[in-house]
Amino acid sequence: MTGADIVVQILADEGLDVLFGYSGGAILPVYDAVFRFNAEHPRDDGNEPLPLIVPANEQGACFMAAGYARASGRVGVALVTSGPGATNAVTPVRDSMADSIPLVVVCGQVPTGAIGTDAFQEAPVSQIMGACAKHVFLVTDASTLEATLRTAFHIARSGRPGPVVIDIPKDVQNAPLIFEGSRELPVRGYRSRLHAVESATLTDAACAAFFATLGASERPLIYAGGGIVSAGASGPLRDFAHAFGIPVVTTLMGIGGFDTTDPLALHMLGMHGAAYANYAMDDCDFVFALGARFDDRVVGVPDQFAPRARAIAQVDIDPAEIGKVKAVDWHHVGSLDQALDRLLAYGARIGFRRDLSAWHAHVAGLKRHHAMNFSRDSDSIQPCAVIEAINRITNGRAIISTGVGQHQMWAAQYFDFREPRHWLTSGSMGTMGFGLPAAIGAQFARPDLTVIDIDGDASIRMNIGELETVTTYGLPVKVVVLNNSGDGMVRQWQKLFFKGRFSASDKSLHKKDFIKAAQADGFEWAQRLDDPRAIDATIADFLAFDGPAFLEVVIDPDAGVYPMVGPGATYAQMITGDWIPSRDTPVEATGQPTGMF
Structure with a gap:
C-alpha cells in the first residue's frame, strides 16, 4: 500500500463515518486514496463509506471536525494541504486544545527533501502547531507512518482530550509500504503518565x-x-x-x-x-x-x-x-x-x-x-425572547451551536440543556465564526437531532461561506442570526468601561442583506423577523421547515448581556442590569479593564 492508502485505511479502521477537508497539491495523494477507497468499498445504501465534506476553507473544515467531535464524543478528522492550508487550521487547533476537544488534523507537506527550502506552499507546521496542539508529528520516516497515525488517535482521545496534528510530506504519502494492521509508537512517557492517571x-x-x-x-x-x-x-x-x-x-x-x-x-x-x-x-x-x-x-x-x-x-x-x-x-x-x-x-x-x-x-x-429576566414589553425584539421561543418549541432537546459574543451568552443563559453534547461553543478561545461550521459537523454526527446555529451578524461573517456547504450537502441545519448591526459585546464593554467611545465597533453594518446571501447559497427558507408579535409563529415555521433554514432577527441594538461581572470585579460587585434584582448595590468598574473580554 502507499502511504496515502495507509492513511485512509486507518481512518476507516478508526470507525470514522465522515471526513472534512480542502484539497491542495501536497495532500492530493491522500485525497486520491479516499476516492479509490470509496469506489472499492461500496455500501448497500449507496452512500460512500468515507464521505469527504468540502467546506469553503480549511478553518471551516477543522471547525466542522471539531463540531463533530463535540457532538459525538468521538475524534473528528480534517485533511488539509500544506502552507496556507495548514496555517488556516491553526485557529481551530488552538480552539480545540483550549476546550479539550479530540481532533486529528492530517496536513500535507512538501517533499522531505524540500523541507526548509521555502518551497512552494511550505510552512513550518511542527513549529507553528507545537504551541497550539496536544501533540504534533512530522513523519519523515515513511516506515513509521502507520504507527504514527494510530498513536495520534490514541493521544487525541485519551486522558485530557485534545488536537493532534500529523504533518506528512508528499513523498511519504507516495511511498510503497507494508500495512501491518496494528502498530503504534511506544510514546512510553505519555503512556506511563496516562496509566498512572487512569488507574x-x-x-x-x-x-x-x-x-x-x-x-x-x-x-x-x-x-x-x-x-x-x-x-x-x-x-x-x-x-x-x-x-x-x-x-x-x-x-x-x-x-x-x-x-x-x-x-x-x-x-x-x-x-x-x-x-x-x-x-x-x-x-x-x-x-x-x-x-x-x-x-x-x-x-x-x-x-x-x-x-x-x-x-x-x-x-x-x-x-x-x-x-x-x-x-x-x-x-x-x-x-x-x-x-x-x-x-x-x-x-x-x-x-x-x-x-x-x-x-x-x-x-x-x-x-x-434573582431569576434571569429582560425587558418583556419592549417595542424592539429582545434577543432573550427569541432564545426562549426556540427553547419552548424544541423543549430544550436541540443541539445548539453558537458564534462568540452577546448571542453566545444569551443562548447559554436562556436555553435548557438536559443532556451533554447539546451545547457547542468556543469557550476558552472565544473564536468568532465557530458556530456555523461547528453546526455542520454536529449535524453529521447527530443526524437524528435538530441542530441550530445561534449566531451574531458579526460572528457569522467570519465563516459565512459555509452557508453554501449546508445546502450543498442538503443538511437540515437551522441558522439564526441575531442582528444588532455590529460587535455587540465589544460595544457593551466600551459603553461600560470606556465611557461610550465606540472605537471601530459602532460600524452600523447594514449593507449585508443576509436574506439575499442565504438565498444565493441555496436556502429555500430564508426570512427576516423584525416584529416582536411574530416571534412565536415565525420561529415555529422556521424550525418546522424540512431542510436548511435561515432566519435573520433584527434585535434591539442596545440589548445587553446581564448579569455581568466586570474585569477586576468580584461577584459581590456584579452588574445585574435593569431587570434582574441585585441583593447589593452593584459597583461598576472604573478606569481601564484589567483583562481582555
Whole structure:
C-alpha cells in the first residue's frame, strides 16, 4: 500500500463515518486514496463509506471536525494541504486544545527533501502547531507512518482530550509500504503518565477525608466544568448530587453536564452567569470542583472567589490543573466518572447523611429573587425572547451551536440543556465564526437531532461561506442570526468601561442583506423577523421547515448581556442590569479593564 492508502485505511479502521477537508497539491495523494477507497468499498445504501465534506476553507473544515467531535464524543478528522492550508487550521487547533476537544488534523507537506527550502506552499507546521496542539508529528520516516497515525488517535482521545496534528510530506504519502494492521509508537512517557492517571483509585482514607470535610459543611456546592462532558461523567455527577443533595453550578463548557432543569441545578456561573449561581458561590462554605480549571471568566479575583468557603476539593484528570489558580484542601487526579462512582459507593457504605434543608431553602430563594429576566414589553425584539421561543418549541432537546459574543451568552443563559453534547461553543478561545461550521459537523454526527446555529451578524461573517456547504450537502441545519448591526459585546464593554467611545465597533453594518446571501447559497427558507408579535409563529415555521433554514432577527441594538461581572470585579460587585434584582448595590468598574473580554 502507499502511504496515502495507509492513511485512509486507518481512518476507516478508526470507525470514522465522515471526513472534512480542502484539497491542495501536497495532500492530493491522500485525497486520491479516499476516492479509490470509496469506489472499492461500496455500501448497500449507496452512500460512500468515507464521505469527504468540502467546506469553503480549511478553518471551516477543522471547525466542522471539531463540531463533530463535540457532538459525538468521538475524534473528528480534517485533511488539509500544506502552507496556507495548514496555517488556516491553526485557529481551530488552538480552539480545540483550549476546550479539550479530540481532533486529528492530517496536513500535507512538501517533499522531505524540500523541507526548509521555502518551497512552494511550505510552512513550518511542527513549529507553528507545537504551541497550539496536544501533540504534533512530522513523519519523515515513511516506515513509521502507520504507527504514527494510530498513536495520534490514541493521544487525541485519551486522558485530557485534545488536537493532534500529523504533518506528512508528499513523498511519504507516495511511498510503497507494508500495512501491518496494528502498530503504534511506544510514546512510553505519555503512556506511563496516562496509566498512572487512569488507574488512580481513591483509597478509603481519601474517601473518609472527603466526607469528613463534606460533613463539616452546611452549604456545599458542586462546581462542574467541561471535564464532566469530556469524561462522560454526567450520569455519575447526577447520581452523586442527588444522593447527597448538593446543588450544582456549571461553567460555560460544563453546560449540559448537569440537567439545567434539575431542581439542584443553578445553571452557569461566572462573568455572565446567573446572578443566583454567583451568589450561591459567594455564600457556600465548601466547593467541590469537578473537571473545572478555575479560569478567569469564573474566578475573576482569585483570592475573593468563594470567599466563605472553608474548604475546596478538586478532581481532575490533568494534574496541572490541581491548585493552579486556587489552593485546594483535598484533591484527586484521575477519571471523573470513576472518582464520583467511588465516592458515591463509599458514602452509601458509611450511610453518609447531611441535613441541607436550610441551604436548599437559601438556594431556592436566590433562584426566586434573582431569576434571569429582560425587558418583556419592549417595542424592539429582545434577543432573550427569541432564545426562549426556540427553547419552548424544541423543549430544550436541540443541539445548539453558537458564534462568540452577546448571542453566545444569551443562548447559554436562556436555553435548557438536559443532556451533554447539546451545547457547542468556543469557550476558552472565544473564536468568532465557530458556530456555523461547528453546526455542520454536529449535524453529521447527530443526524437524528435538530441542530441550530445561534449566531451574531458579526460572528457569522467570519465563516459565512459555509452557508453554501449546508445546502450543498442538503443538511437540515437551522441558522439564526441575531442582528444588532455590529460587535455587540465589544460595544457593551466600551459603553461600560470606556465611557461610550465606540472605537471601530459602532460600524452600523447594514449593507449585508443576509436574506439575499442565504438565498444565493441555496436556502429555500430564508426570512427576516423584525416584529416582536411574530416571534412565536415565525420561529415555529422556521424550525418546522424540512431542510436548511435561515432566519435573520433584527434585535434591539442596545440589548445587553446581564448579569455581568466586570474585569477586576468580584461577584459581590456584579452588574445585574435593569431587570434582574441585585441583593447589593452593584459597583461598576472604573478606569481601564484589567483583562481582555
